[in-house]
Amino acid sequence: MAFRVYLSGEIHSDWRQRIIDACKAKQVEVEFVSPNTDHESSDAAGDCLGAETQNFWRDHKSAKVNAIRIQTAIQSCDLAIIRFGNKYKQWNAAFDAGFCAALGKPYLTLHDEELIHALKEVDAAANGWATTPEQIVEILDYTLR
Amino acid sequence: MAFRVYLSGEIHSDWRQRIIDACKAKQVEVEFVSPNTDHESSDAAGDCLGAETQNFWRDHKSAKVNAIRIQTAIQSCDLAIIRFGNKYKQWNAAFDAGFCAALGKPYLTLHDEELIHALKEVDAAANGWATTPEQIVEILDYTLR
Amino acid sequence: MAFRVYLSGEIHSDWRQRIIDACKAKQVEVEFVSPNTDHESSDAAGDCLGAETQNFWRDHKSAKVNAIRIQTAIQSCDLAIIRFGNKYKQWNAAFDAGFCAALGKPYLTLHDEELIHALKEVDAAANGWATTPEQIVEILDYTLR
Amino acid sequence: MAFRVYLSGEIHSDWRQRIIDACKAKQVEVEFVSPNTDHESSDAAGDCLGAETQNFWRDHKSAKVNAIRIQTAIQSCDLAIIRFGNKYKQWNAAFDAGFCAALGKPYLTLHDEELIHALKEVDAAANGWATTPEQIVEILDYTLR
Amino acid sequence: MAFRVYLSGEIHSDWRQRIIDACKAKQVEVEFVSPNTDHESSDAAGDCLGAETQNFWRDHKSAKVNAIRIQTAIQSCDLAIIRFGNKYKQWNAAFDAGFCAALGKPYLTLHDEELIHALKEVDAAANGWATTPEQIVEILDYTLR
Amino acid sequence: MAFRVYLSGEIHSDWRQRIIDACKAKQVEVEFVSPNTDHESSDAAGDCLGAETQNFWRDHKSAKVNAIRIQTAIQSCDLAIIRFGNKYKQWNAAFDAGFCAALGKPYLTLHDEELIHALKEVDAAANGWATTPEQIVEILDYTLR
Amino acid sequence: MAFRVYLSGEIHSDWRQRIIDACKAKQVEVEFVSPNTDHESSDAAGDCLGAETQNFWRDHKSAKVNAIRIQTAIQSCDLAIIRFGNKYKQWNAAFDAGFCAALGKPYLTLHDEELIHALKEVDAAANGWATTPEQIVEILDYTLR
Amino acid sequence: MAFRVYLSGEIHSDWRQRIIDACKAKQVEVEFVSPNTDHESSDAAGDCLGAETQNFWRDHKSAKVNAIRIQTAIQSCDLAIIRFGNKYKQWNAAFDAGFCAALGKPYLTLHDEELIHALKEVDAAANGWATTPEQIVEILDYTLR
16 A cells, blocks of 8 residues: 655654654655755745745745645645644644645644644644654554554 | 625634624625634533543543534635734634635635744635735625625 | 534434424524434335335335435534444444545534444544533534524 | 455454455455454554543544544545444444445445344445355456456 | 425426426425426527537537536435436436436436336436336425425 | 526626626526626725735735635536627636636636637537527526526 | 546447557557446346346346446546447446536547437537547547647 | 646747756656647547538537547646747636636646736636746746755
8 A cells, every 4th residue: 555644844853854764764665745844945935936025925926836846745645744843833734734634634743742732623633643753653654564 | 695704713802803893884794603712611612521631632622522613614604714813823723724725715814914924825825815804894895895 | 604413323212302402492593404213114215116025125225215315414414413322233323424524524423431442433533422412412502602 | 457445344254364365366456455453453553642541532542543544545445345243333334334435435345144234224325235255256356357 | 404306307208297296285395406398499498509500519509508407406406306218218317317426416216117127227326216206206205204 | 496697707898787687677587696897996906905016916916806706606606607708818707617617517608709719618618609698698598497 | 648448338339349459559558448348247247146036136236236347447537438329228328428427527429320319418518429439549549649 | 756747828839848848957757748739630639520511610529629638637737837828819728727726736827927917817826927938947846856
């Protein structure tokens, strides 16, 4: 059973790499897809379509260009992992979770205990809540065993 | 053309009432639907199904009970207004936006300029961004004229 | 917000009537729809299309005739209540739950504690688990307040 | 024509292996997918996400983790085989059948004659009812000939 | 429960009127919708869009104009009755049945015993097979009781 | 059978009014919905959300605000009339036609003979092509008779 | 562009083989899928599930077993060819056409001129009408060139 | 991540080839699909199904034959590029854009600045607007990096 996992959310820690590396080590055969996780180039994704003087429109263009990849990732994945770090608002991660829920795509959340209350609606529609990348790997390993 | 508007997001300011009152004053005929906006009873929505000792499960039960109303509201609305205040994380609002986007439901965002960058993905899928309830009313009035 | 509730499952106790009566008493405005709950006429639903000598085909015809009403009820409801009694197998109730889950229709389960383990997959996709009709009424009242 | 078959239901007999072995022997080229059929590890599927003191929540977490695999299996299969043994309630099997029916996925049931009446709604939406794994193999062989 | 029934197929006998009259007599509250059942005006439905010299295109235009009404009827009905007389080919009736099946709309067939073998695929996807309009009325009465 | 018709396209002639008036005169009971047909206020639809210095973004904002009404109109209509005048490019009309086609919504085109070749793909997916508003009225009258 | 074509309808002439052979000769790379075209084994498809004394039920079981293959064929094809011979009623072919139309699957019809009037609704929803297998091959060749 | 791009619109300039060549040069691994871009053979696509004396029907037949390839291209692509040249009406390109929008398929537009106002609705639903094929290549390169 080929299995594609979309890794959505926080870009300022190494959680994606830890999941990918651990799956490789354990020979869990999963294809991972991610949005562009480089902050700077992500913010500049739409610049090639012409410079903007207003922040709103620069952001708008880049967000829509990034959405091309994200849309394909969500529509084609079997499972999404939605990661919330403690610092940032990461509304895009919650947006992706809502998109998955509407499509009936299963997803797991990955966040610390202190975010429980703030994420209760996002967790309520999830297939599970993990606090460490290692738990995610364990579930992937279990799912594909 | 009967028209239903779902008012999603922030519950700590009077933005909903300002929209509802202004529409009434202007005779804009819209049916508004909202989630429960009383913080305390919303957090307690699942308590009638049995007490929980762990916060996670109390939140989980309440979020799922609240989802019954939200689900009907989103599925049956013609337009959603997604409001982000400056203080809170309001991941549920971003979740609703993603849900709307996946269903092809139009939505408008309502937030201050300082949130532009953090909300760029949510705004990118929206039909417009407003900063005041009065702008929302103007668009509703225009849409139904 | 007009609201339609489909009452699925057990037919040998008065749980439906208790919900309907309590909603009326509390002025919770809900439209209830149910399958035919009279055991005998339900089993005979297909007899008017010609007698059958084999049990399988008699059951088959009746189940398909009953499905006309059930299909309309599920497709048009905003919420389903799925009731499992302790005695019978009630696979039709679990079938309805799966049908709701695939359509993204919210549902609540209603069953005793002793059925928790056997119903874990059905409960996992539900918006809540209640043990008494009164709890269901409380949630309907809350949802439509 | 590549063909994927999802084997849902009873885990306490060797029906899956008999189907898989007979297809191999007859060179019927089918890809089979199944839920985790090991009772103990299936019940423990969610334990890696943290221990629970209440049975309901332990079951809840495990059922949702197991649903990841089942969801992919159902969504991607061309045909489901839904097996009901005589002993257990197997509401998850009926739930899977309802899910298939709502998606328009064809399925066959596999159960003894004594369950005919109890399964009439599940059988009514099926593409056929078999009593032995060998009949299932014959239909697969016929379908892919 | 408002209920709409689409009456598809044969136009050369009084089966529609018999169903409508009997429902009225029995106070079965159903809204009936039908295609244009007047052969001549149905064949001429597209003539107002310009005369055609070739039969194929005259038929083509009329069939597409008639499809406007039929499409709304099928999409909005809760149940379709598909009637096959003994004389004609009535491929449009079988086409409507296939359309209903793909949408998950329940339908009943109405035809004589001699057509059983020729209609086996159409009957296989139906919720029941009747031979008289009176049986249809009985099922409608039962469904809405 | 309640029937809603969406009138899309050209805004510089009186075709909408001619259809609406003739239906009223003939007592054809149809509910008509249209986009904003006032050129100036349509172009300014987004201005209330803040002035723009670049034409592209002013157009962008207005088009998205106008899309709220159009989206509801298309999703809820039973039939669309897509009108192409001889002068303008009217890509929005062709866009609406493609949107209808993807949703399976029937539509009629209304344009002069000289546009036949340029509109061949749009006409190919239509239920008919008319050259005068009177023909449209005749079809509506026929459809709802 | 991989391309799958479903060949539906008449089983008493060699039209399928003529299309398949000509595509091979012209190196048109298409994957063809068909229902079981052997009359006798098709009628007996359900016999392995138990003998039936009534013709209706024997037909019913076989039609449902055959539907497994047909369902996968229709759902996964890019184009269907629907063939009507002059002799038989072939309601299954018209049923398949309606099913394709509801799913938005393109199809071509293949039939003689004398069937034009009887097939007008089926042709109206088709992407084209051919009278010879060679025309079908020419369109496949053109489509995949 | 395999990625398919549908190149829709203008056929009188070399924009397709420039995109395809530049992707090859940059090793951007994309599968491109296009409609038939040869004007003459495209207009003649339906001629093999029989000659027509009226232009409307010749165009109709050809457009429907061409739609087979276009339908598969749109349904299976991850991204569409919709190109509008300055000269022609290209309503088929706007039709494709509307079709993509309704399906939730991302698309980019490619056109000169002078078409901004006329294309505002088409651009409003797009993920971006480019003026040169090189910008499209840059976005594809970025998306698949």
